[in-house]
Amino acid sequence: MSTVESLEALKKKHSYKITVIIIFAVTAVAAFLISSSIGAFKISLEDVLRAIFVEKEGLNRNIIWKIRVPRTLVAGAVGICLSLSGGILQGVMRNPLASPNIIGVSSGAGLAATITLVLFPTYEYLLTPAAFIGAFCTTLVIYFISWKDGINPFRMVLSGIAISSFIGAIINTILIFFPDRVQNTLGFTVGSLAARTWIHFNLVWPYALVGFILTMIMSRRLNILMLGDEIARSLGLNIERTRMILILCASLLAASAVSVVGMLGFVGLIIPHITRLIIGSDYRYLFPASAFLGAAIMMLCDTVARTIVEPIELPVGIIMAAVGAPFFLYLLRGGFKKHVKNK
């Protein structure tokens, strides 16, 4: 086989993956437009586009630009953050069940956010950094509890669940004592996008962007980490530092999501899995693809949440759980075994 031929085959694979990424990106844009058009007040796609790009005032402009666009953008950004965070954790922990809410990263962020809301209700910009610290500390604790000559996936999931429910108890206690400080308590604990506006979008996008760029830079190193510690070390990768940076990224991303929508589950678990089935486990492609898919799914789920039982609005977390829980069970039964036997 000649060099030219093998390069050809390589590019073919590459082009397939790029195509998938582009399709997902287009889906995300479509989801954005659909989500903006559907609602209590139906607006045609043409009017949506006009309201975004042409009009400066009017009813459509007000609904689209002041209510639906920011909310949809928050949904998209949160979808990106949680999918990437889940993808990173699944790789670093070499565990298909890892995701920010299951291993307690989200609850750590949630606790810090709740405390911030109670102590400093007027300083919204403090939310994300506080949530980040909470998420990072929780991840470290879980990481060290489940570490013994390598990460044991079962110990990790179990300790994550234990820590999650422990922290959950604290959060709920706080919410009971200060119900007025945290608006929409139910929304916070299951994850809701109700009444999210530009303020929230501005809170989340800078962190999401930094997290995304860092994640992309680290993707090749995460691939190498997937070959096992010994091989990774043999290839000259600084394992401890790489893991730490990746965990920082995952915490940052999860924290920024939690600080605007609350403790939304399952996105971080399902999206990386579905993407992996379609595009393979090379993180250089997996990360961008799952970011776009995560954004698209979140925007669509929120559209469903807003409209399924009109005029009542469901928290998006309920829709996500309805879709996510069965998938999680499927992983536990079949998919999990398949992944873990590789250990």
Next chain:
Amino acid sequence: MLKISNLTMGYEGKRILKDISFDVEKNKITTLIGPNGCGKSTILKALSRAKKPQNGKIFLDSKNILRIDEKKLAKIMSILPQSPKAPDDFSARDLVGYGRYPHMNWLGRLTKKDYDIIDWAIKETKIESLQHRMVSTMSGGERQRAWIAMALAQQPRILLLDEPTTYLDISHQFEVLELVSRLNRDMNITVVMVLHDLNQAARYSDKIIVIKDEKIYKEGKPEEIINKKLLEEVFSIKVKIFEDEENNCPYFIPMKSKESSDAFKLNKPFEKCS
């Protein structure tokens, strides 16, 4: 080339190796042998920095390996652990590509030169026709060759192999060891490996190091090691030694194990167990 001096290692309070010193000569194949759990793999772990020694130092060209930059070291030395695992959908070629990691800049783009080296490594290990197959679908022998190809793509001067023939059938064991010996001969790669099969160690090594009871029991050329007395003392087996004239090395066949002969003498094996 590699100098191991006063190495002491252990796990959780249990000492495994004590004060071990030896040299690895350039362009030679050095093989570590010894009973299960004697710490031969632990020595490889120290060489690859996977485990810190409790005491002692390891020098590469008279530089302490703990002081050498990771990527620089990865260009000199490559390690294949026992049965490494890759994600299910990585192709052999992907794997070999990762061998170029230590040579890349932080952007991580493969150049024409990298592709040439990848092709070369694939050719040397004879996996051309398999290169686009998923590693997970390959047979044990093919997979081992793919991993060796990855190590080759690092262009190392030293190759460390931890039981490279474990789980392989006899023809694949032979194939892998022939490959290792060819890499050593044709490319002057220094090899340090752990082997279980003593006859294979005798045939493919320039030097054998026998580890027993935390110490180096003996080191030397195969013909100095493979003898009745050593095999009985270290592995508790009685053997008959022959000379393989074709390959110019000693080989043996086990006659009986020391313990089983004792048990037979007692004639009441079950009583002994209880």
